[in-house]
Amino acid sequence: xxxxxxxxxxxxxxxxxxxxxxxxxxxxxxxxxxxxxxxxxxxxxxxxxxxxxxxxxxxxxxxxxxxxxxxxxxxxxxxxxxxxxxxxxxxxxxxxxxxxxxxxxxxxxxxxxxxxxxxxxxxxxxxxxxxxxxxxxxxxxxxxxxxxxxxxxxxxxxxxxxxxxxxxxxxxxxxxxxxxxxxxxxxxxxxxxxxxxxxxxxxxxxxxxxxxxxxxxxxxxxxxx
Amino acid sequence: xxxxxxxxxxxxxxxxxxxxxxxxxxxxxxxxxxxxxxxxxxxxxxxxxxxxxxxxxxxxxxxxxxxxxxxxxxxxxxxxxxxxxxxxxxxxxxxxxxxxxxxxxxxxxxxxxxxxxxxxxxxxxxxxxxxxxxxxxxxxxxxxxxxxxxxxxxxxxxxxxxxxxxxxxxxxxxxxxxxxxxxxxxxxxxxxxxxxxxxxxxxxxxxxxxxxxxxxxxxxxxxxxxxxxxxxxxxxxxxxxxxxxxxxxxxxxxxxxxxxxxxxxxxxxxxxxxxxxxxxxxxxxxxxxxxxxxxxxxxxxxxxxxxxxxxxxxxxxxxxxxxxxxxxxxxxxxxxxxxxxxxxxxxxxxxxxxxxxxxxxxxxxxxxxxxxxxxxxxxxxxxxxxxxxxxxxxxxxxxxxxxxxxxxxxxxxxxxxxxxxxxxxxxxxxxxxxxxxxxxxxxx
Numbered sequence: 001x002x003x004x005x006x007x008x009x010x011x012x013x014x015x016x017x018x019x020x021x022x023x024x025x026x027x028x029x030x031x032x033x034x035x036x037x038x039x040x041x042x043x044x045x046x047x048x049x050x051x052x053x054x055x056x057x058x059x060x061x062x063x064x065x066x067x068x069x070x071x072x073x074x075x076x077x078x079x080x081x082x083x084x085x086x087x088x089x090x091x092x093x094x095x096x097x098x099x100x101x102x103x104x105x106x107x108x109x110x111x112x113x114x115x116x117x118x119x120x121x122x123x124x125x126x127x128x129x130x131x132x133x134x135x136x137x138x139x140x141x142x143x144x145x146x147x148x149x150x151x152x153x154x155x156x157x158x159x160x161x162x163x164x165x166x167x168x169x170x171x172x173x174x175x176x177x178x179x180x181x182x183x184x185x186x187x188x189x190x191x192x193x194x195x196x197x198x199x200x201x202x203x204x205x206x207x208x209x210x211x212x213x214x215x216x217x218x219x220x221x222x223x224x225x
Numbered sequence: 226x227x228x229x230x231x232x233x234x235x236x237x238x239x240x241x242x243x244x245x246x247x248x249x250x251x252x253x254x255x256x257x258x259x260x261x262x263x264x265x266x267x268x269x270x271x272x273x274x275x276x277x278x279x280x281x282x283x284x285x286x287x288x289x290x291x292x293x294x295x296x297x298x299x300x301x302x303x304x305x306x307x308x309x310x311x312x313x314x315x316x317x318x319x320x321x322x323x324x325x326x327x328x329x330x331x332x333x334x335x336x337x338x339x340x341x342x343x344x345x346x347x348x349x350x351x352x353x354x355x356x357x358x359x360x361x362x363x364x365x366x367x368x369x370x371x372x373x374x375x376x377x378x379x380x381x382x383x384x385x386x387x388x389x390x391x392x393x394x395x396x397x398x399x400x401x402x403x404x405x406x407x408x409x410x411x412x413x414x415x416x417x418x419x420x421x422x423x424x425x426x427x428x429x430x431x432x433x434x435x436x437x438x439x440x441x442x443x444x445x446x447x448x449x450x451x452x453x454x455x456x457x458x459x460x461x462x463x464x465x466x467x468x469x470x471x472x473x474x475x476x477x478x479x480x481x482x483x484x485x486x487x488x489x490x491x492x493x494x495x496x497x498x499x500x501x502x503x504x505x506x507x508x509x510x511x512x513x514x515x516x517x518x519x520x521x522x523x524x525x526x527x528x529x530x531x532x533x534x535x536x537x538x539x540x541x542x543x544x545x546x547x548x549x550x551x552x553x554x555x556x557x558x559x560x561x562x563x564x565x566x567x568x569x570x571x572x573x574x575x576x577x578x579x580x581x582x583x584x585x586x587x588x589x590x591x592x593x594x595x596x597x598x599x600x601x602x603x604x605x606x607x608x609x610x611x612x613x614x615x616x617x618x619x620x621x622x623x624x625x626x627x628x629x630x631x632x633x634x635x636x637x638x639x640x641x642x643x644x645x646x647x648x649x650x651x652x653x654x655x656x657x658x659x660x661x662x663x664x665x666x667x668x669x
Contacts (some may be wrong), residue, residue: 080307086258090258093256112256112264120260121261125260125273128260150369153369155364194410207248222230223246
């Protein structure tokens with residue numbers, strides 16, 4: 001009997017085949033994912049992208065590059081590829097911006113001071129992705145974090161102290177990771193944190209904890225200031 | 226300019242963590258990638274937190290949308306803002322005050338957010354705490370303490386805080402919990418900063434809030450002064466009580482009277498003085514034999530030796546914190562000899578109005594007997610001119626402009642002479658004299 005339903009394709013497995021030299025499959029995938037490439041480009045550029053768009057080729061090249069660079073440790077292939085495309089596009093934009101003499105209206109104030117090379121940036125982005133995945137497991141994302149983080153310096157500093165205590169005390173850390181709850185009693189004893197502070201600054205404390213637990217060196221440096 | 230680290234690039238903005246440990250939304254610019262460090266200025270931070278701000282951002286976005294869309298959005302916006310208004314107008318639940326000098330009062334809502342900050346003196350005004358309205362009580366305290374410390378108000382050896390609170394809903398448990406947390410937060414702060422600051426806690430009466438504000442002091446200070454005054458007047462009563470009773474003769478009555486007014490003046494003078502006195506000194510007031518704080522620590526009532534609720538009149542305690550005798554019992558107390566003499570004593574006036582009148586020529590209600598006033602100033606307690614005078618000298622009626630008697634006379638004349646009394650009212654109260662009604666018409 002014939003199978004009417006095609007077995008579910010797994011793009012991660014296909015990439016593996018491509019990396020092992022299946023160039024037909026590579027071309028097939030590239031063609032199949034045009035819409036995906038366009039949508040990633042459109043998000044960065046905020047404009048509609050047709051196949052004759054000046055940056056479309058950048059997208060194609062980046063997609064191709066992503067197929068070579070990908071491995072399972074980097075999470076889902078498509079989110080990884082989106083990162084690669086965005087980064088390549090941005091590099092390109094920046095290159096042209098230099099040549100085009102800045103004509104962006106009133107936007108100059110925002111300046112990139114430290115742009116790691118492409119590889120490092122990808123690594124960082126994966127690290128950020130891992131971080132956001134971890135906080136999302138706790139029921140919030142970066143947007144909610146921004147909205148719920150303590151607004152006053154003093155409160156924020158205290159929350160950071162608490163997060164640090166939580167991270168540095170092995171017992172507290174393990175309880176936290178195991179129960180996925182801030183250990184109120186332990187934190188009260190070891191960091192003098194009242195239940196109320198824990199409630200109010202919960203997201204922020206958890207976020208700081210996971211920054212401390214990550215390889216996000218820049219952010220860790222900020223926390224140490 | 227600040228440094229920041231781009232964590233995510235959204236369609237409309239960047240999500241960034243800044244070097245001062247804030248998570249922010251920043252205006253987007255092309256060519257910025259996640260994982261990069263950037264330099265930004267405060268003006269690029271997008272302030273779109275909370276529902277209203279998001280709403281505004283949304284409104285900005287649809288500015289160029291189709292008219293129908295705008296209309297729909299307006300309706301939505303209206304609905305939301307009404308919801309925000311009705312939901313946002315929160316009433317004060319707790320009244321707290323802090324006298325460190327600076328003196329600050331705050332109104333706190335049900336959800337423990339600071340609704341209003343009231344700076345009771347110039348030092349408090351300098352702190353510009355109004356900016357903290359809308360913040361949580363916890364954040365307010367943090368900032369407040371920080372500002373106090375910055376200005377050095379907490380560093381001297383004798384720094385004290387008078388913390389008072391009143392719960393307008395009078396739920397003891399809730400307000401106790403609140404005040405415990407406030408005290409804890411303050412103590413933690415002081416401990417952290419190695420500050421030796423005493424916290425004196427006082428339960429205030431919310432009903433005095435308006436008066437306290439009118440006098441330009443905090444509710445806590447108002448309460449403190451009140452307690453000092455109550456204590457003082459109690460002490461005065463105790464010392465002079467017997468003498469007063471003995472000297473109830475005519476002459477004695479006069480001197481006593483004079484003494485009373487003097488006392489009153491003194492009291493109001495004290496009040497003024499107390500108001501200008503720093504709380505620290507008020508707390509040293511001799512009426513507090515021991516410092517109220519120490520008493521409290523010993524489980525005693527800060528002011529009274531025995532907690533009023535535990536008072537047992539049979540043990541010789543005063544049955545009422547203010548009156549020597551419980552007002553309710555006055556007059557019925559036959560057991561005591563002294564009391565028997567004064568049987569029929571009035572629960573409110575020191576002396577029964579009836580007695581006053583007879584013995585001292587005093588009036589039970591007015592400070593000066595209306596009679597005396599009459600002689601000296603020709604004043605009446607109620608009417609500008611004493612009705613008696615009017616009556617005698619000008620033939621006027623004490624109450625009505627024209628003497629009802631006159632009226633009737635003239636009316637009678639009128640009716641005799643002109644046969645008409647329709648235009649002028651015949652009776653001081655009724656337009657038509659009741660006597661004339663009914664048969665008046667038939668006569669004519």
